[in-house]
Amino acid sequence: TERTLSIIKPNAVAKNAIGAILGRFEAAGLHVVAARMLHLSREQASAFYAIHQGKPFFEELVGFMTSGPVMVQVLEGDDAVAKNRDIMGATNPANAAPGTIRADFADSFTENAAHGSDAPETAEIEIAFFFPEGVCP
Numbered sequence: 001t002e003r004t005l006s007i008i009k010p011n012a013v014a015k016n017a018i019g020a021i022l023g024r025f026e027a028a029g030l031h032v033v034a035a036r037m038l039h040l041s042r043e044q045a046s047a048f049y050a051i052h053q054g055k056p057f058f059e060e061l062v063g064f065m066t067s068g069p070v071m072v073q074v075l076e077g078d079d080a081v082a083k084n085r086d087i088m089g090a091t092n093p094a095n096a097a098p099g100t101i102r103a104d105f106a107d108s109f110t111e112n113a114a115h116g117s118d119a120p121e122t123a124e125i126e127i128a129f130f131f132p133e134g135v136c137p
């Protein structure tokens with residue numbers, strides 16, 4: 001079993017899709033083992049996406065991620081990292097397979113509805129970023 005960090009981004013929260021998106025994770029056998037809702041500060045969004053600092057889309061990304069509340073959860077299950085990214089679909093929603101979260105809830109490349117850790121090592125860092133007190137065993 002494995003854990004991954006998932007974020008329902010501000011555009012998906014604004015369109016009332018939290019339940020629909022969490023339902024897809026649960027239907028795929030992923031368990032929500034921690035969750036919190038918060039409105040990211042510029043500092044938090046910049047730190048979370050620090051790897052993208054200096055890229056042309058960085059300012060737009062930080063502006064978007066701070067535009068409204070996000071729902072952050074830890075998903076647990078077999079191959080949770082890869083399974084979550086499969087369910088989300090391609091980063092660019094224009095390339096996201098039908099039936100994926102990004103195909104159904106994205107508004108643009110930047111406003112692509114969800115985040116998922118890209119590797120188990122990244123997942124550990126991202127989980128600690130949002131749940132520094134740890135996650136229930």
Ligand code: ATP
Nearest residue numbers: 052057061090091109110111112114115116117118
């Ligand atoms: P995430 O990290 O949010 O799960 P990802 O791993 O699929 O997405 P990254 O390359 O890490 O994609 O990019 C982080 C986020 O930055 C993307 O989800 C998207 O919101 C935005 N982004 C990435 N590339 C672009 C781009 N070329 N144009 C606009 N926005 C982009």
Ligand code: MG
Nearest residue numbers: 115116117118
């Ligand atoms: Mg990424």
